[in-house]
Amino acid sequence: MVIYFKTGTHLRENLKPDIDFYTRKVDTKEGLTILEIIKAIDLDVSEIAFACSDNTVKKLDYRPAEGEIITLLPQISGG
Numbered sequence: 001m002v003i004y005f006k007t008g009t010h011l012r013e014n015l016k017p018d019i020d021f022y023t024r025k026v027d028t029k030e031g032l033t034i035l036e037i038i039k040a041i042d043l044d045v046s047e048i049a050f051a052c053s054d055n056t057v058k059k060l061d062y063r064p065a066e067g068e069i070i071t072l073l074p075q076i077s078g079g
Contacts, residue, residue: 001028002025002028003026003028003066004019004023004024004067005023005041005070005071006024006071008022009073009074011043011047011074026041028040033060034059034060034064035061038060043072045060046075048072048073048074051071052071053069053071058070
């Protein structure tokens with residue numbers, strides 16, 4: 001199964017985009033959660049707050065479908 005992770009933040013450096021400046025194609029097993037896929041490609045889970053797909057916020061236990069584009073958004077802190 002193929003999905004696509006996108007990010008426009010500092011996460012991009014660790015994501016290692018290969019499709020364009022923001023997007024990485026990920027070959028993964030069907031039925032895995034976003035969290036499991038993130039761990040499998042060695043992203044730091046603690047830096048990711050949530051994911052979005054189809055203009056909807058998705059929890060990290062969401063199971064993406066074939067060809068889905070998922071935007072990863074980082075933890076944000078203020079002061």
